[in-house]
Amino acid sequence: MEHAFLRRAELSRPEVNAEDAARLFAVHYGLSGPIVELGSQQDRNYRIDAASGRFVLKICRADYATLELEAQNAALRHIAGKSGAPRVPRVIAGINGADIMFVEVRGQDYQIRLLDYIEGEPLTRRKYLPPVTISALGALGGRLALALADFGHPGLSRDLQWDLRHAEPVVRHLLSAVKDADRKERIARAMDMAMQRLDALKPELRLQAIHHDVTDDNVVSRPNEQGQLIPNGVIDFGDIMNGWLVADLAVTCASLLHHAAGDAFVILPAIKAFHAVFPLNDAELRALWPLIVARAAVLVASSEQQLALDPDNAYVSGNIDHERTIFDVAVSMPSALMEIAILQAAGRSADRGDAITGDRLLPEIEASQVAVIALDTQSVLFDGVPWSEPGLEDRLLLAASRENAVVATRYGEYRLSRTVPLSPEPAETFAVHVDLLLPAGTSVAAPFGGILKITGGGLILLGRDAALHLAGIDLLPGQDDFIHPGQPLGVVAGAPGEKGMLRVQLCRDKEIVPPSFVSPGHAAAWAVLCPSPARLLGFDSDTPAPESASLLARRQNHFARPQKNYYETPPQIERGWREHMVDVEGRTYLDMVNNVTILGHAHPRLAEAVHRQWQRLNTNSRFHYASVAAFSERLAALAPDGLDTVFLVNSGSEANDLALRLAWAATGVRNMLCLLEGYHGWSVASDAVSTSIADNPQALTTRPNWVHPVMSPNTYRGPFRGPGSTADYVAAVASVLEKLDAEGEGLAGFICECVYGNAGGIPLPPGYLKDIYAMVRARGGVCIADEVQVGYGRLGHHFWGFEQQGVVPDIITIAKGMGNGHPLGAVITTKAIADALEKEGYFFSSAGGSPVSSVVGLTVLDIMRDEGLQENARIVGGHLKRRLEALGQRFPLVGAVHGMGLYLGLEFVRDRETLTPATLETAAICDRLLQLGVLMQPTGDHLNVLKIKPPLCLSRQSADFFADMLERVLSEGW
Ligand code: PMP
Numbered sequence: 001m002e003h004a005f006l007r008r009a010e011l012s013r014p015e016v017n018a019e020d021a022a023r024l025f026a027v028h029y030g031l032s033g034p035i036v037e038l039g040s041q042q043d044r045n046y047r048i049d050a051a052s053g054r055f056v057l058k059i060c061r062a063d064y065a066t067l068e069l070e071a072q073n074a075a076l077r078h079i080a081g082k083s084g085a086p087r088v089p090r091v092i093a094g095i096n097g098a099d100i101m102f103v104e105v106r107g108q109d110y111q112i113r114l115l116d117y118i119e120g121e122p123l124t125r126r127k128y129l130p131p132v133t134i135s136a137l138g139a140l141g142g143r144l145a146l147a148l149a150d151f152g153h154p155g156l157s158r159d160l161q162w163d164l165r166h167a168e169p170v171v172r173h174l175l176s177a178v179k180d181a182d183r184k185e186r187i188a189r190a191m192d193m194a195m196q197r198l199d200a201l202k203p204e205l206r207l208q209a210i211h212h213d214v215t216d217d218n219v220v221s222r223p224n225e226q227g228q229l230i231p232n233g234v235i236d237f238g239d240i241m242n243g244w245l246v247a248d249l250a251v252t253c254a255s256l257l258h259h260a261a262g263d264a265f266v267i268l269p270a271i272k273a274f275h276a277v278f279p280l281n282d283a284e285l286r287a288l289w290p291l292i293v294a295r296a297a298v299l300v301a302s303s304e305q306q307l308a309l310d311p312d313n314a315y316v317s318g319n320i321d322h323e324r325t326i327f328d329v330a331v332s333m334p335s336a337l338m339e340i341a342i343l344q345a346a347g348r349s350a351d352r353g354d355a356i357t358g359d360r361l362l363p364e365i366e367a368s369q370v371a372v373i374a375l376d377t378q379s380v381l382f383d384g385v386p387w388s389e390p391g392l393e394d395r396l397l398l399a400a401s402r403e404n405a406v407v408a409t410r411y412g413e414y415r416l417s418r419t420v421p422l423s424p425e426p427a428e429t430f431a432v433h434v435d436l437l438l439p440a441g442t443s444v445a446a447p448f449g450g451i452l453k454i455t456g457g458g459l460i461l462l463g464r465d466a467a468l469h470l471a472g473i474d475l476l477p478g479q480d481d482f483i484h485p486g487q488p489l490g491v492v493a494g495a496p497g498e499k500g501m502l503r504v505q506l507c508r509d510k511e512i513v514p515p516s517f518v519s520p521g522h523a524a525a526w527a528v529l530c531p532s533p534a535r536l537l538g539f540d541s542d543t544p545a546p547e548s549a550s551l552l553a554r555r556q557n558h559f560a561r562p563q564k565n566y567y568e569t570p571p572q573i574e575r576g577w578r579e580h581m582v583d584v585e586g587r588t589y590l591d592m593v594n595n596v597t598i599l600g601h602a603h604p605r606l607a608e609a610v611h612r613q614w615q616r617l618n619t620n621s622r623f624h625y626a627s628v629a630a631f632s633e634r635l636a637a638l639a640p641d642g643l644d645t646v647f648l649v650n651s652g653s654e655a656n657d658l659a660l661r662l663a664w665a666a667t668g669v670r671n672m673l674c675l676l677e678g679y680h681g682w683s684v685a686s687d688a689v690s691t692s693i694a695d696n697p698q699a700l701t702t703r704p705n706w707v708h709p710v711m712s713p714n715t716y717r718g719p720f721r722g723p724g725s726t727a728d729y730v731a732a733v734a735s736v737l738e739k740l741d742a743e744g745e746g747l748a749g750f751i752c753e754c755v756y757g758n759a760g761g762i763p764l765p766p767g768y769l770k771d772i773y774a775m776v777r778a779r780g781g782v783c784i785a786d787e788v789q790v791g792y793g794r795l796g797h798h799f800w801g802f803e804q805q806g807v808v809p810d811i812i813t814i815a816k817g818m819g820n821g822h823p824l825g826a827v828i829t830t831k832a833i834a835d836a837l838e839k840e841g842y843f844f845s846s847a848g849g850s851p852v853s854s855v856v857g858l859t860v861l862d863i864m865r866d867e868g869l870q871e872n873a874r875i876v877g878g879h880l881k882r883r884l885e886a887l888g889q890r891f892p893l894v895g896a897v898h899g900m901g902l903y904l905g906l907e908f909v910r911d912r913e914t915l916t917p918a919t920l921e922t923a924a925i926c927d928r929l930l931q932l933g934v935l936m937q938p939t940g941d942h943l944n945v946l947k948i949k950p951p952l953c954l955s956r957q958s959a960d961f962f963a964d965m966l967e968r969v970l971s972e973g974w
Contacts, residue, residue, distance in 0.1 A: 012310045014044045014059050020105045021046035021057055028094045028101055029114055031055060039315040041306065043238065047117055054117035055092060062102060062109030069100050069111060071155025072237040075209065076115070078151045085147035086140050087220070087233030089115035118233045120220025126229060128972035129259045130928065131269045133221070136230045138270030141214045141252045142277030144234055145245060148209040149278075156209050156242040161302065163212070164247040167294040168195050174301035177308045190331045191297045194290035197335055204283035210248040212239040215255035226924035228974065246284040249274050250291035254299065257292075257329040258322050263425075264333045265521055267292075268345040275346045285346050289338040296330040299323045334529070336509035341525040356466045356506050357535045358447030359486045365442065367539035371404035373397065376543065377416040377575050377582050384604050386577065393417045397437050401499055406438040411532045413543035414586040418517055421580050421588045422961040424932045424968070429586030430523040432530040433469075433505035433516045434541045440494025444473055444502070446483045447536040454479045455513075458503070459489065466531070467510045471503040504533045520585035546584040548572035566593075566937055567930060576601025579951045579958050581935060589935045592962050595789055595903075595949035598817035599863050606820060609859040610852060618852040621648060622844065627854035634861055635828055638799065640808045645834040647827040648849030648857075652788035652815035653681025655825040656751065658843070659811045660685045662829060663749035663782045665836040671740055673733070673750040673776065676700075676712040677941050679758045680751060680786055689751050692758050694941050706748075710736050714756065715765050716896050716907065717915045726765035733772055737779065747781035749810075754801035757789040760905020760945030762898045769805035782833060785809035788825075789903070792817045793864060793952060796874030796901025804900075817952075822856040823847070869952040870901075876959050877901040880948070883963035891970040893918055904948035905939065906966075917942035921974070925966075928974035932965045 016024075018035050025031040025048050033050040044059040060069070073091045080088060092114040093099050101112050123129060123137070161170045171191045178184045211234060218236040221229035252274075253267040260266040271288065274280070280288075300323045306316045343349070373396065375381065381396050393415070401407045413431050420427035450463035458471035461483060475490040477483060494500030507514045507530045518526045532542050551572060555565070571583035578600035581591045591601070599606060613627075621628050632646040649655050664670055674680070674689035681687060691699045691709045703709065711732035712718055713725070720728035740747060750772060756762040773783045785791075790801040791814055798804050800812070810833060815825035825848070837843055847853060864870065881897055884906050888894040895909035908918035908925070922938045922945070929936045939947035946966075950958070 013040070013042055013313070014061060014105075014110055015108060016044050016059050016105050016110065018046065021048075021059070024059075024103060024105075024112055025050075025055075025057060028096075028103070028112065029055070029057075029092070030095055039318075041313075041315060054119075056089070056115050056117050058113045058115065059110050062111055064111060065155065065158075066100060066111060067155035068158055069113060069155070071153040072240055073099050073113070074153050074155075075148065075151055075237055075240050079144070079147045082147040084143055086144050087118055088237075089118050089235060091115060118220050118235060120222055120231075120233055121229055123216035123219060123221060123229055123231060123259075126973040127259060128261070128928075128969075128974070129216075129256070129266075130228050130924070130974060132224070133229050133231070134256060134266060135269040135273040136232075137214075137216075137219060137252060137256070138249070138273035139277050140219060140231050140234065141249055141270070142274040144211055144214060145208070145248050145274075146278050148211065151209040153209070156240065158241040160212075160239060160241055162239050162251075162298065163241060163243050164250065164291050164294050164298070165243060167191065167298050171294075171297050171301045174298070174305040177305040178301065179308075183304070186331065187297050187301055187327070190293050190327070193335060194293040194297070197290040197339075198287055198294070201283040201287040204281060205244040205246055205287055206281070206284070207242055208245050209240065210243045210245060211237060212241060212243055212248055212251055214248060214252045216258065217255070226920040226974070227918075228924060244284075244287075244291070245278075246280055246287055247291050247295075249280075250288055250295050253288070253292045254295040254326055254330065257296065257326040260329050261425075262329060262332065263521070264329050264338060265341060268341060271342055272345045272347075280346065282348065285342055285348065286339055288342050289335055292338075293330045293335070296323075296327040300327040334509060334512045336512070337522070337525050337529050340528045341522070344524060344528075355535050356448075356531055356533070358463075359445060359536075360538050361444060361447050361468075361504065361533070361536045362436075362438075362538070363443060363445050365406055365438065365538070369405040370408050370539045371400055371406070372408045372410055372539065372541050373400050374413070374543075375409060375415045375417055376413050377419075377584050377586055379416065382416050382575075384602070384607065387416050388419065388421065397435070398499075401437045406436060408437075408537070408539070408541050409435040410543040411534065411541050412527060412545070414520065414523075414546070414584060415517070416575070416582065416586055419582055419586045419588045422590060422933070422958060423588070424965060426519050426521065426585070426587045426933075428515065428517040428519050430518050430520055430526070431516065432514060432518055432526050433503055434533055434537065436502045436504065436537075437499050438492055438502065440492050440498050440500040441496060442492040442500075442502075444470065444489045444491060446485055446487045446489050449485050450483055452477050452479065452481045452483050452489075460513075461489070462510050466506045466508045468533075468536075469503075469505040469507060469514070472501045504537065506531055506533050506536075520587060523585075546572060548584060566935075567927070571930070579954045587933070589930070589933050590950075590958055590961055591935045592948055592950045593935050593937050594951055595794070596816045596819075596821045598792065598794065598869065598952045599820045599860060599867075600951040600953040603820065603863060605863055606856065606859050609855050610822075613852050613855040616851070618850050620844075620846050621849040625851050627851050627858060628849045631849065631854040631857045634858060635814075635826055639812055639828045642830055643808075643810075643812060643828050645829055645831045647829075647834070647843065647845075648853065649815075649825040649827065649845045650823040650848055650853075651681070651825045652786075652813065653683045653686045654845065654848075655788065655813035655815050655827050656680040656686035656689070656784075656786060657683040658827050659751065659784045659813050659829075660689070660748075661840075662811060662827065662833050662837060663784060665840060666782055666833045667746065667748045667780055669746035669748040669780070670706040671708060671745055671747050672706060673708050673710055673736065673747070673781075675752045675756075676709045677714065677756070677759050678712075678753060678786075680788075692941060694758075694939070694943055708736055708740060712756075712759070713764050713768055714759055714762055716762055716898065723766055726767050726771070729765055729768060730771045730775075734775065737775055741779070747776060747779040749782040749784055750776045751784040751786060753786045753790060754805055754807075754809075755790040755795065755899070755903065757903065759940050760898045760907060760947060761790070761900070761903045762905065763900070764805060767805075769802065769807045773807050773809070782810040783807075784811040784813065786813050788813055788815045789949075793870035794873055794901055794903045794949065796870060796872075796877045799870060818860060819853065819856050820860050822853060824853050824857055826857075864952070867953065872954070873901040873952045876954050876956050877904065879956055880904065880954075880959040880963060883960065884948075884966070887963070887967055887970060893921065893970065898945070899948070902948070902950055902952055902954060906946040906948060907940070908944050908946075917944035919944045922946065924974045925969055928969045929965055932968065934962055934965050
């Protein structure tokens with residue numbers, strides 16, 4: 001077969017330099033201005049910034065068929081006239097009125113055209129493309145294909161090396177120039193595989209005009225409000241032709257493999273979106289993956305060949321790694337798997353027929369003898385056990401086998417023991433096989449007929465519908481024997497009297513050796529390819545799929561709506577360990593946001609203490625028992641001298657509510673000062689002094705008249721900036737006080753967080769509280785320090801936040817961490833203030849200070865002391881802050897890093913001068929961090945601050961992982 005493209009592929013580019021281009025612009029279009037060259041594999045493109053706009057001069061060899069250039073121009077005009085079509089460049093005629101001109105440059109003839117330059121960013125430079133971008137690219141391709149569906153032109157019948165209908169001869173030809181034998185052989189093999197799958201589908205692939213180069217490089221995008229690129233325009237119609245419609249999508253998908261970080265499943269949102277705009281038929285969907293592989297093969301073969309001909313072509317040499325990556329990702333995935341995943345993405349049933357049935361694999365084993373053990377994230381076997389310990393699964397199976405003749409694992413289970421903490425990718429947790437621990441010597445028989453293949457550790461029985469993979473068997477028949485259904489295959493390996501491990505797996509693709517475990521994102525496709533062997537085993541070893549989505553719907557039906565959940569599509573988390581949380585698919589997340597759980601999750605010592613106390617007694621604090629006395633004593637000892645009287649309650653809201661009542665009782669006055677941008681709780685009184693508009697958008701207009709908010713002393717973005725702003729903020733409070741003084745109603749007190757927790761851990765200006773406390777006390781008011789969030793050791797350098805300001809409050813409120821998640825709160829104050837409440841009768845909070853709560857509180861303090869958690873917060877927090885500050889040097893989005901210890905706030909701004917909050921970017925960054933295995937949420941009135949407040953047991957390695965992931969998001973995009 002002799003095609004023109006085989007010749008054209010060997011031509012080098014026009015020899016037209018920038019000076020030549022400037023002359024062409026001037027002579028033929030009357031344009032002048034700065035010129036830059038744009039990349040092209042076979043042509044030359046120059047952009048000019050002229051007074052009348054930006055234009056692109058496209059120069060190709062004179063022997064390039066003019067009819068094809070006319071087709072490109074006609075297509076651009078056709079698309080521009082279609083509603084719903086993407087943006088495309090306009091064709092600009094020359095001074096002589098012609099769209100295409102023949103010119104001579106240094107003795108060589110060329111054709112030139114002018115298009116206007118459409119503004120926007122290509123996707124190529126962003127390493128990471130979020131699903132929203134990928135989906136938009138797919139939809140854009142669909143809209144373009146739809147616009148071209150009724151376009152015809154004689155110039156579309158072309159011989160192009162990119163036409164995937166000719167991929168096989170093209171690759172064969174191009175490969176003749178590739179020297180590396182290995183590389184050559186891999187490309188040829190991939191091509192063969194693709195062609196095998198494609199052949200039967202070809203008659204059903206629709207033909208039409210296609211752009212055939214809608215890639216990351218040839219689309220222009222605008223950022224959405226989150227800073228994610230949304231492609232909306234298409235350029236470079238140089239490959240437009242009549243071809244397979246689905247090949248257009250294949251080209252787009254292949255370009256996305258460069259952004260896949262090794263996971264070809266990233267293309268699925270593009271396919272789903274294209275299919276939604278322009279539905280593909282079944283054959284087209286099945287042809288898509290082989291065409292993507294074929295495109296990858298053509299790309300890589302072409303670049304290798306081009307480079308051999310024109311070693312100085314920087315465009316080609318710059319792209320070759322890019323193309324090798326695309327090819328490597330394409331060949332890393334089994335084609336059958338990708339076909340299933342693509343059909344699933346398009347909403348088609350990917351079911352490949354009935355369940356695999358047959359005779360019993362283990363004729364001697366009765367279902368009643370089998371104990372199927374659960375190793376999922378909610379299995380009791382993992383309670384109190386560090387589940388990442390090596391060999392744990394084997395130990396659990398062995399333990400179960402002491403009491404059961406046969407122990408089996410479950411198929412389709414996300415195994416907790418397979419999770420990997422601190423990993424940017426989800427671990428391969430989903431089991432697509434069953435393991436059996438059963439007496440050695442147990443007979444194994446063929447469930448269906450087929451050819452036997454012997455492998456390293458076992459066998460593959462190649463049946464009609466599927467291959468059966470067995471490991472752990474002493475074989476009877478030999479290689480390539482034909483096996484009849486029911487024929488003995490061998491016995492379970494192992495010494496007589498011992499148990500042996502048999503691994504059983506089915507795979508509908510007979511060409512591959514499937515993995516035993518796959519990642520959650522690939523589970524649905526693998527489950528089709530490697531179906532359950534339950535029918536052959538004769539007992540139910542299947543795991544019900546987690547129902548996280550319906551569970552969320554149930555939550556939304558009955559759990560009152562104002563109680564929001566983190567994340568739009570939240571992972572279902574049912575387990576934790578130290579600073580890690582695990583969802584039901586076995587994905588481990590680093591918990592950087594759980595200020596409540598200061599000890600870390602599932603602390604065995606705390607669990608044990610609580611369990612013991614629950615077995616003995618739990619009642620209310622009007623009874624006399626030891627722990628309430630011991631705990632109150634312990635809290636009083638932690639507080640500064642004079643603050644020796646403790647109320648035990650159940651939450652921060654309750655503690656602050658009570659603190660306000662104490663202030664009222666002690667002073668007989670109602671007026672309270674509080675800081676703007678603060679949060680103190682949900683109860684009527686604690687809510688009244690909460691002014692954070694992030695928590696309550698109406699906060700500023702709905703305060704009762706006894707609440708007097710004062711200017712937020714936010715030294716980062718408030719009206720006065722930096723540590724020298726103390727006097728200005730104090731003056732702002734003084735002016736509120738003057739007004740109150742004039743009204744003559746007196747002052748009950750002042751409540752604030754001593755480090756601005758709600759704003760992301762911003763320290764108050766130096767000396768601020770000294771002055772404010774003095775002004776409040778001078779008026780007879782009491783000073784309340786809300787230490788619910790920042791106190792109790794979290795700051796590392798200090799146990800209490802007020803220590804940082806060098807003051808001592810009259811009332812301290814605490815909650816959150818003191819119970820490590822158990823509802824526990826406290827008010828610590830002076831005897832005089834506490835006694836003032838007596839006038840109003842007695843105080844009683846049913847579960848406050850109960851035996852269980854008191855034991856929790858005491859045990860938390862014991863563990864904090866024994867494990868040095870405050871010290872850990874100081875050291876690891878200091879390290880983390882330095883790492884985050886270093887990110888600030890590199891990424892302008894990082895406006896500041898606030899806080900100390902393990903209460904840090906990283907504030908994102910769009911502009912360091914105006915401090916415009918990067919609110920939407922912060923939300924998108926948090927979503928991306930979730931994918932990378934980090935739990936993080938925004939805080940502050942503008943929700944533009946990462947609220948970094950992990951369990952205090954955070955390891956240095958975990959802190960580094962967080963900083964690494966954040967660095968990755970900031971450099972790769974979100
Ligand atoms: N004060 C501060 C500073 C808080 O951050 C919170 C909770 N976010 C509360 C009080 C209220 O605590 P709780 O949720 O336990 O009622």
